[in-house]
Amino acid sequence: MESKMNITALMEEAVGISMRLAKGYDTLKNLDEIDVAISPKNQVWKDGKISLSHYTRDSKASIETPVLVIYALVNRQDMMDLQPDRSYIRNLLNLGADIYIADWGYPTRADKYVTMDDYITQYIDDMVEFIKKDKGVEKVNLMGVCQGGTFCTIYSAINPDKVKNLITMVTPIDFNTTDGLLFRWSRDMDVDKVVDYYGSVPGQFLNDGFALLRPMGKQTKFMSVLNMIDDHDKLMNFLRMEHWIEDSPAQAGECYRKFIKDLYQQNKLIKGELEINGKKVSLRNISMPLLNIYAEEDNLVPPSATSPLNDHVGTSDKTLYKFKGGHIGVFVGSRSQKELAPSVAQWLSERDK
Amino acid sequence: MEESKSVLNSWVENQRDMMKKWQGISENFQSQMAGGQVLQKGTEAYQEWLANQQKTMNEWFSKANPNTTSDNTTSNTTHNPSDYFKNWMNTQNSTIESWNRNFQQAMASWNNSSATAEQFAKAWNPSTYQQSGNMVSDMMNWNTQFMKNMNSFPNGLGTSTLNNIFGNVTKNTEIYQKLYSTWAEMTKNAQSNLNDAEKWNAAFNPEQYKSIIDKMFGFDAMENARHLMAEYSKNMESFRNQSNTFADTFLKAGQWNTSGSIQDNALNMQNSAIDAYKTLYNNVRSSMAPAFKLMNPSKEQEQTAITSSMVEKIGDFMLKSSQLQFHMYNAGTEAMKTLSQDMGQKVKDGYEFKSFQEFYNEWVSVNDKAFAGLFSTDEYSKLQGDLINLDTEIRSDFEKLNEMMLEPFPIALRKDLDEVYLTNYELRKRVRGLEKKIEALENSMNRNVNTASAQNPQVHTELQTQSNSPAGLANATATTATHVTPNGLSNKKGPNNKA
Numbered sequence: 001m002e003s004k005m006n007i008t009a010l011m012e013e014a015v016g017i018s019m020r021l022a023k024g025y026d027t028l029k030n031l032d033e034i035d036v037a038i039s040p041k042n043q044v045w046k047d048g049k050i051s052l053s054h055y056t057r058d059s060k061a062s063i064e065t066p067v068l069v070i071y072a073l074v075n076r077q078d079m080m081d082l083q084p085d086r087s088y089i090r091n092l093l094n095l096g097a098d099i100y101i102a103d104w105g106y107p108t109r110a111d112k113y114v115t116m117d118d119y120i121t122q123y124i125d126d127m128v129e130f131i132k133k134d135k136g137v138e139k140v141n142l143m144g145v146c147q148g149g150t151f152c153t154i155y156s157a158i159n160p161d162k163v164k165n166l167i168t169m170v171t172p173i174d175f176n177t178t179d180g181l182l183f184r185w186s187r188d189m190d191v192d193k194v195v196d197y198y199g200s201v202p203g204q205f206l207n208d209g210f211a212l213l214r215p216m217g218k219q220t221k222f223m224s225v226l227n228m229i230d231d232h233d234k235l236m237n238f239l240r241m242e243h244w245i246e247d248s249p250a251q252a253g254e255c256y257r258k259f260i261k262d263l264y265q266q267n268k269l270i271k272g273e274l275e276i277n278g279k280k281v282s283l284r285n286i287s288m289p290l291l292n293i294y295a296e297e298d299n300l301v302p303p304s305a306t307s308p309l310n311d312h313v314g315t316s317d318k319t320l321y322k323f324k325g326g327h328i329g330v331f332v333g334s335r336s337q338k339e340l341a342p343s344v345a346q347w348l349s350e351r352d353k
Numbered sequence: 354m355e356e357s358k359s360v361l362n363s364w365v366e367n368q369r370d371m372m373k374k375w376q377g378i379s380e381n382f383q384s385q386m387a388g389g390q391v392l393q394k395g396t397e398a399y400q401e402w403l404a405n406q407q408k409t410m411n412e413w414f415s416k417a418n419p420n421t422t423s424d425n426t427t428s429n430t431t432h433n434p435s436d437y438f439k440n441w442m443n444t445q446n447s448t449i450e451s452w453n454r455n456f457q458q459a460m461a462s463w464n465n466s467s468a469t470a471e472q473f474a475k476a477w478n479p480s481t482y483q484q485s486g487n488m489v490s491d492m493m494n495w496n497t498q499f500m501k502n503m504n505s506f507p508n509g510l511g512t513s514t515l516n517n518i519f520g521n522v523t524k525n526t527e528i529y530q531k532l533y534s535t536w537a538e539m540t541k542n543a544q545s546n547l548n549d550a551e552k553w554n555a556a557f558n559p560e561q562y563k564s565i566i567d568k569m570f571g572f573d574a575m576e577n578a579r580h581l582m583a584e585y586s587k588n589m590e591s592f593r594n595q596s597n598t599f600a601d602t603f604l605k606a607g608q609w610n611t612s613g614s615i616q617d618n619a620l621n622m623q624n625s626a627i628d629a630y631k632t633l634y635n636n637v638r639s640s641m642a643p644a645f646k647l648m649n650p651s652k653e654q655e656q657t658a659i660t661s662s663m664v665e666k667i668g669d670f671m672l673k674s675s676q677l678q679f680h681m682y683n684a685g686t687e688a689m690k691t692l693s694q695d696m697g698q699k700v701k702d703g704y705e706f707k708s709f710q711e712f713y714n715e716w717v718s719v720n721d722k723a724f725a726g727l728f729s730t731d732e733y734s735k736l737q738g739d740l741i742n743l744d745t746e747i748r749s750d751f752e753k754l755n756e757m758m759l760e761p762f763p764i765a766l767r768k769d770l771d772e773v774y775l776t777n778y779e780l781r782k783r784v785r786g787l788e789k790k791i792e793a794l795e796n797s798m799n800r801n802v803n804t805a806s807a808q809n810p811q812v813h814t815e816l817q818t819q820s821n822s823p824a825g826l827a828n829a830t831a832t833t834a835t836h837v838t839p840n841g842l843s844n845k846k847g848p849n850n851k852a
Contacts, residue, residue, distance in 0.1 A: 024522060031416075048781075112771070113778040122785065181728055188738025190745075197745040197752070199771070215724030216717045222522045242518050 007014050020226040027229050034236070034243040037078035039090050041101070045130045049105030052127045054134075055093055062096030065141050065164050066131050070124060072147035073251050074206055079331050080145070082240050086332045089343055095345035100131055102148075109199035110324060111251035114152075114185040116262075119255055119277050124155050128162050139164035139288075141348060146170050146301060146327075153309065154276060157285040159227065165351050166346065167291045170327050173300045173309040175267040179302035181213055186264040195253040199290065203248025213299050241332070270312060283309070287316040290352050291344065293330065294346055300327040319347065426485055656757050663750040670743040677736045688723035692716055 045052040069089070071077035080101075094097060102124070131140050142163050144152025149171025156163045165243040175322070177183050194201060211218060227236040251259075268274040274281045290313055293304035303322075310318045323340055325333045330340065692715055727733050756766045765773075 021523065028518065044777065050488065109767075109770070110774045110777070118782075181725075185734050185737060188734045190738070190742045193742050193745040193749070197749045212720065212728060216721040219528060220717055222518075225518070225522050239518065246517065264508060274821055 004348065017223075017226060019159070020229055024086045024226060024229045027235065027325050028048075031239070034239045036083065036240050036243055037076075037081045038084065039081045039087060039093065042173060043103075043239070044134065045069045045101070045127065047123065047126065048268070049107065049111065050123050051103045051105065053101050053103060055089065055099045055101070057093060057098065063098065063141075063345065063352050065097045065137060065139065065348075065352055066100055067092070067141040067143050067348070068124075068127060068149035070142065070144045070152050070334075071102065071104070072145055072149075073104050073119075073249070073255065074108075074147060075203070076247050076249065077103060077145075079244055079328065081156045082244065082332050086237070086334075086337065088336055091337055091341035092345055093182045097345060097348065100127070102127055106224070106249040107200045107249065107252045112199035114196075114252040114255055116255045116258040119252075120155050121158065121277055122149050124151060125159065125162075128155075128159070132162070138162075141167070144169065144171060145331075146172070147259070150259075150269070153283070154269070154274070156288065157283055158276060158279075160285050160287045163288050164190040165289045165291070165348060166286065168306075168309060169293045170295050170298055170301045170306060170330055171191075171292070171309070172263070173312075174270045174305050175264050176270075177304040180299065182209065182300060183264060183302075183305065186260055187208065189260070191257050191260040191265075192200065195257045196317060200250040200252050200255045201253060202250050207245065207248050208249070210300065217297060223324035232282070241328075268314050270308065282316040283312040286313040287315050290315055291319045291321060291347050293321040293323055293344075295323045295325050295327055295330050297306055297325060297329075298327045304319050317351075425521050659750050659753055659757075663747055663754075666743055666750065668748045670740065670747060673736055673743065677733070677740065680733060680736070681724070684723045684727040685720065686803045691714075691723075692719045741776060 029133060039055055041053040043051050043054045044054045069077065069080065071080065081087045084090060089099060089101070104119075128140055128142075132138065136214070139162055142152045142156060144150070144167070146169070149168035150173065151169065152166060153168060153173065154167045173185055194205070198205070221254055225235070227240060262268045262274055266273075269281065270283070272280060272282055290310065292306065292309050294301075294303045296303065298306070307320055310320050321340075321343065323330050324333070331334055416794060692712075695715070696712065752767065756768060
């Protein structure tokens, strides 16, 4: 059979890409600001570079127990409130939650000695104590994201009396998995050398690794921009996401060292061997209700690293929630807005008394 | 023969006219840039010239006899249309380069110009010569120049994020265009017999494809290696200045060998990296041996030892880096072969290509799998880990050397600052601990006061006085945490105190 090929049409297609590139330059040139995380909030507590903010509400919260959101030290918590129509935080606020959010700031070499123990037993604990007093409650709801979820899990195991409900989102717990490349690669990295040199590990160092998880991701992503150059809203969505990716704080060196060594390399948490402030952490101490959310297509924290938490906690009230999407889709995907946020709010409401 | 000669003369005439026009345009280029007219005029002139060239060449191709030996029209005249065309392309390229240079000069005023990038792109649209029999080459030539210009657009976008995004889009568009070029060549070569899938594979150009992979993973820049080499050279220079003449030989040896190996061809990369390393290492050892013997155990000797060890690590880094790249090229080439076989089969089955995008999407998908497969191997993980380790070791060595050199000067070094950071960290921790103890004590005393006053109002005043003392201390030492009021004013308080 003889095949047909319209070379001229194909050439025009390739040339068209160059045309769109030129147009893209003009479009980008006329943009000023990329706004993210615009839901109104007030900073209510601060310790050095670390702070706590409280989202403002127009009405009284229907879920009375305040929620403390602990994001990872990787990238920024802005992801949870990326833009008004794709804001997990805004959705939860609208559904009656009273939300506080931690901001880890931008660590520098001067913060190299801050440990994982400090983040958990000092900063998170100070925030919890502050909220308890601020709201006059005995316990708070903890919502941890990714690495922040690991911190919240450990905190809840150490302080079960201060946590009413624990929600973990795309949180690594079982690090002995071969599903995720990060888990594989971390075993061949000498974290001591990295921390000893950098002090605080640059965000770009981590981003370089993340970029390789989807080898052709950058290629497809940046080519897709050319197809949205006429659609202002779509373009702004893309730019906000890129802004978030670029906004990558460093990780305090000693914290990073322990997180990689004790968790990624030696999987101590799930084995019951992890020590915080010299004391072993037992996941069996997690006696409060648990909602563990994992993303089915997560290539950063695969389900095999997340879901085992439910098998190791002491509570009988535990829910494993499967989200159809990826690591970031949990916060910005349309399914997140329509399904996940309402499910979380309902789960909290049912356990608020 | 005479006929060919007149065509050539006509061609030379064209060139001359073009350059005259070009000269005039160049003179006014800057001044007219603001209205965007020069872009238009320049482009029109270029396109007119190009159209004439096309016409001339098409006529010549149609009349020339490939088997006829060329006459003595010019020493550069070649013996067949194919070679002649190459010469023509070279001339065309150099003219475009000239246009490009002028354009670059005008770029400085780009931001103040009303001309837009889109106008520029439209003006440069090569549609006028799309009917050429060599469309693919023409188009790619156009695109290459176009991309060069786009790459040099000023970083005048609103934020660094926008600049980075545009840089990334440009880079990935280049990859897209390069891939198109590879694909177009394959397609062109297969056109004579579209049923022959083998022709697709035979037309694959691995060297061209290598440049695509280089761009995708940033190997083309080899920024890290260059950075290391630059620092290495700088360091050697300092070393030379403050130690002895032996270092001069060392410096020369190091620079000569290492700069050569960066530019090695991918296929020879591994071997050449090994050779370069061996040469470098031997040179270093032989150059420095006398210095080692002469020096007393001192900073200089330590410095030399670190330098020597660092050179060894750089060699090792380059070797492992080339191994990693080698795996990447292999994975990419295998993926492309798989894809071209699939495409060849589609052609054979009579599939009609509607767009390059189809091929591109397939290419992305096949490569994603190929590279993800490579990245998940133990060998890749080990190599990547080794590279990270070596990178940080070399950087640490640089740092040590730099600190040794700076030690005599009255400035705070990084190691000094690290000590300050540690002291600061420990002090803050201690203060925080004390604050908590004081707060607990204060709470306990307040409870006692309340209990006592409820039981015996007379002791209330005395206990109240006692409880005020630690509270005062608490306020004096509580410097670690701040309660921030909504109006922006803040009160220094302990971490658990509400303002």
